[in-house]
Amino acid sequence: MKTELQKCLDGEIFNTSDEEIQKIIHNARKLAKDYNSTISTDSGKRRKILTELFGNIGNNVNIDTPFYCDYGRHISVGNNVIININCTFVDCNKIEIGNNVLIASNVQIYTATHSTDVNERLVDNWDSDSRLPYFRTFALPIKIENNVWIGGGVIILPGVTIGENSVIGAGSVVTKSIPANSVAVGNPCKVIRKIDNN
Template sequence: MKTEIQKCLDGENFNTLDPEIQDIIKRARRLTKEYNYLASTDTIRKEALLTELLGRIGKNVAIDTPFYCDYGRNITIGDNVIININCTFVDCNRINIGNNVLIASNVQIYTATHPLGTDERLIENWTESDSGPFFRTYALPVKIEDNVWIGGGVIILPGVIIGKNSVIGAGSVVTRSIPENSVAFGNPCKVIRENNPTV
């Protein structure tokens, strides 16, 4: 029988109130709170916290504060990556970030989502002991490949892959995967032209 964590990573409906999941979330909250309150000059402690929080972190990675995530451990980051201020990663499923990636301020990456139908979404047999009504939730991974630049205020939705050497314009809402070597922007985000990686 699958655990709720396994269901989550397999893209199935899972129980967000599961004790194991709640422990993971509480741990991430504790670590991100400490990280966000550290002095910018305390690079040794910051690196140690990110190593503890994230699933993997490469070399030469800078994550500015504040930074928020849900689980932490489902985020992997390659080498030479900048994540600017006030980014939020809802990493119920995996968020994989490649090498040489620039993520601007206020970027939001979501892996979690819910069924569209009202009857499907709400489970009404929750009890008084629960922390609130339980909505059916599932999560799909997000992947950002090498050499990608994500502009400020971009929102990336569950299941999206952004191909290598692509640029996503500021303020875009990325609802579908973007192919390699693209310049794309808008709501919903669309490919506008090919991106020549040598330029």
């Protein structure tokens, strides 16, 4: 029988109020708070917190504060990555970030989602004493491949992959995967041209 955490990672409906999941979330919130309280020059302390918070973190990674996440441990970051101020990663499922990635300020990455059908979204027979959440939730992984630049204020939705070398224009809402070597902009985000990196 699957745990609620395994259901979550498998993209199935899961109970966000599950005790194991809540413990992970509260730990991540504490570590994020600790991280956001550090001074930018204390690289040793910042690195130590991020190593405890994330599932994996490469070399030469700079994450400006404030930074917010949900589980922390589902975030994997490669080498030579900059994540600018005020970014939010809702990492119920995995968020994989490759090498040489630039993520501008106010970027939001959401793996969690809900059904558009209200009957599927609402929990049956919910009451205030229940350990069940109000709404049914599932989560899909997000992958940002190597050499990607994500512009300011971009929102990336569940299940999206952004292909290597691509650029996502500021303010875009990425609802579908973007192929490699693309410049993509807008809401919904669409490819406007290919990049010839030769």
